[in-house]
Amino acid sequence: MMLSRVRFMQAARLPPTSVESLRRVVPDNPSESRARCISCEASCCSLLSPVKIKNRLGHDAYRPLHITRQHGEMQLVHACTAYFNISEKYYNNRQLFALHYLKYWLHHRQEDVLVNTPKEHTYYDLVSQQDLNALLHYVNDIFFGVPMRNVKISWDWNLPDTDLGETREVCLSSCIGFCNCPVLGLQISLNPRISSSDIGERSLLMNLLGTILHEAVHAFLMLYSFPTLCHNPRFWGAWHGRPWQVLAENVEKVFYHLTGLPVLLGRFDAIRVNWPHVFPLPTTADFDEWNFEREATYLNRYDFLVWSGHQLKKDAPIDPHEECMHWQTMWADEKRYGVCYRSPLFGSVEPLVAVSQALEEVSQTHSGVL
Helix, strand or coil: CCCCHHHHHHHCCCCHHHHHHHCCCCCCCHHHHHHHCCCHHHCHHHHCCCCCEECCCCCEECCCCCCCCCECHHHHHHHHHHHHCCCHHHCCHHHHHHHHHHHHHHHHCHHHHHCCCCCCCEHHHHCCHHHHHHHHHHHHHHHHCCCCCCEEEEECCCCCCCCCEEEEEEECCCCCCCCCCCCEEEEEEECCCCEHHHHCCCCHHHHHHHHHHHHHHHHHHHHHECHHHHCCCCCCCCCCCHHHHHHHHHHHHHHHHHHCCCCCCCHHHHHHHCHHHCCCCCCHHHHHHHCHHHCEEEECCCCEEEECCEEEEECCCCCCHHHHHHHHHHHHHHHHHHHHHHCCCCCCCHHHHHHHHHHHHHHHHHHHHC
């Protein structure tokens, strides 16, 4: 039975403490958003057209981003954030159209959004290929506003069971064997076998939306940032480093503001899984800015729900993997400590004390709930 719109929106709300942590000051207009962009003086907002257009509501709005060449990752992140992190009444017509149909789609799928899907259902059972293409199109128009001509999204039955999805470069020509073809594109692959039993208490459909947004952020950075920064694993920018984390956090907050539904891009889990390959290592300022404590993470492998750093529910006895997770966290801290000690960037050991204390707090927060 379809829920009323009021019940739908009320049931989708976060707990009061989490709602407060997600609230943000929405700029009244694009001009204010431009003024607040921290790197306007450094030309990041040159990607935003200074010539405003009138949207169908009669308000001034930004034109879609016009990116004709590749840029630095943080320049892209700040320009993109200034583009979508404004009141929706100042969105351009393309954004308004995409937002209207995204809300329409979510409204007609509200039972899947709110009700825990039967455990035997999977991603593949919930969303068709046509819907995948439409969702990626809506997400791109709302948040990025750039052409995604050579980006395809589809199910991939060959993905490991532990992977929700991945984004990789592919050849768009009919090459066989070694390919040195300049016609390259991006393939977003989603694991169709993910089921409700894999994600626990969270909505399977919302988890899928989070995965699509997660991969869309990857695709945006991989398409328009410098290859030397983005595609080189040593700098992990298109992985889950600072550019991806900052943009993903803003997408989470704005998606909640626009739809009233919390969506998670798996930011903390992403950096945890990639930790052995992280270079350069994130600073304490990065950890503070990325706000991992705001994220609600369901760790199905450990059988309990974590919200804003607090354990809310436990369905089973402590899993033996919990101890492994604790030791993995400790090893990550030791790795961070050692690199800080050897790095010439610090100049002295004084900053090392602050780094160690901050990382100890992060470790205690997460290891205490994992």
